[in-house]
Amino acid sequence: MKPLALILAALPLTAQADTLAVTQVTEHTYALTGPLTQRDPVNLGNNATFGVILTTEGVVLVDPGGSWLGAQMIDQTLDTITDAPVTHVIDTGGQDHRWLGNGYWQAQGAQVYASTTAVTDQQTRESLQFTKLSQLIGEGLKGTAPAYADVTFDSDLTLTVGDTTIQITAPGPAHTPGDAFVWFPAESVVFTGDIAFTERLLGVQDFSNTRDWIAAFESMAALTPTHVVPGHGAPTDLATATRDTYDYLANLRTQIGALIDAGGDIIAAPTIDQSAWSDLDQFAAMAGRNAQATYEQMEWE
Numbered sequence: 001m002k003p004l005a006l007i008l009a010a011l012p013l014t015a016q017a018d019t020l021a022v023t024q025v026t027e028h029t030y031a032l033t034g035p036l037t038q039r040d041p042v043n044l045g046n047n048a049t050f051g052v053i054l055t056t057e058g059v060v061l062v063d064p065g066g067s068w069l070g071a072q073m074i075d076q077t078l079d080t081i082t083d084a085p086v087t088h089v090i091d092t093g094g095q096d097h098r099w100l101g102n103g104y105w106q107a108q109g110a111q112v113y114a115s116t117t118a119v120t121d122q123q124t125r126e127s128l129q130f131t132k133l134s135q136l137i138g139e140g141l142k143g144t145a146p147a148y149a150d151v152t153f154d155s156d157l158t159l160t161v162g163d164t165t166i167q168i169t170a171p172g173p174a175h176t177p178g179d180a181f182v183w184f185p186a187e188s189v190v191f192t193g194d195i196a197f198t199e200r201l202l203g204v205q206d207f208s209n210t211r212d213w214i215a216a217f218e219s220m221a222a223l224t225p226t227h228v229v230p231g232h233g234a235p236t237d238l239a240t241a242t243r244d245t246y247d248y249l250a251n252l253r254t255q256i257g258a259l260i261d262a263g264g265d266i267i268a269a270p271t272i273d274q275s276a277w278s279d280l281d282q283f284a285a286m287a288g289r290n291a292q293a294t295y296e297q298m299e300w301e
């Protein structure tokens with residue numbers, strides 16, 4: 001524990017305190033919203049949104065944090081909400097902030113849940129993620145080691161904790177191959193993981209699947225949730241999540257499809273019109289890359 005204390009002590013207290021914004025969504029749910037920027041030594045890999053469900057038997061945490069120290073940051077933030085321990089953690093995908101904090105919570109006695117596809121993705125990309133994080137958060141990666149789910153499922157899992165029932169669904173590939181969303185029907189809240197991005201432009205990576213991502217979003221949206229806690233961005237409603245994610249992906253595929261049909265090459269992909277989403281954070285950095293990644297995917301579909 002000594003390295004943890006030394007590293008955290010080196011960070012400005014105001015920066016630590018401001019990294020995760022706490023929002024109460026409903027009576028028993030909260031969102032911990034990280035910054036929309038890249039991973040860095042201050043956010044410790046927590047540049048994402050994490051979900052909290054309070055039950056009579058403890059806290060269900062949706063996504064564990066992007067490192068051991070990132071998980072500890074979440075734990076310290078939870079102390080401002082409740083004295084109850086985290087008893088269950090749900091990994092909603094294969095990105096670093098969706099699983100690299102697992103070991104911290106398992107050390108506290110929590111049980112971790114993830115889809116089998118997510119675990120496979122975590123194992124496949126583990127080395128690359130550690131290499132990237134070591135460059136981005138440096139000493140903030142100390143204490144982090146691969147730790148996988150205690151309980152896995154193929155497509156759906158109903159989790160009952162005390163008097164609370166939660167449905168976890170892995171609808172198919174989206175931002176990552178094993179993305180899942182968490183549905184809390186009693187209060188009409190869905191925690192989408194990386195199936196939905198708001199406020200910042202989503203990223204289409206070589207491991208993403210834009211066609212199935214649209215289908216995954218439709219599966220989540222069919223629940224008609226009142227409250228949406230996205231994987232990135234503040235809690236919102238379904239209309240906003242649809243505009244920032246579903247509509248963007250649909251436009252991307254429509255325009256890239258037209259470009260391919262017209263004989264256009266991948267060099268021309270960044271020239272497609274994405275201006276309707278230029279208000280989103282990271283647009284300048286991501287729009288061109290998204291177009292080219294989508295071109296590569298659609299060329300082989």
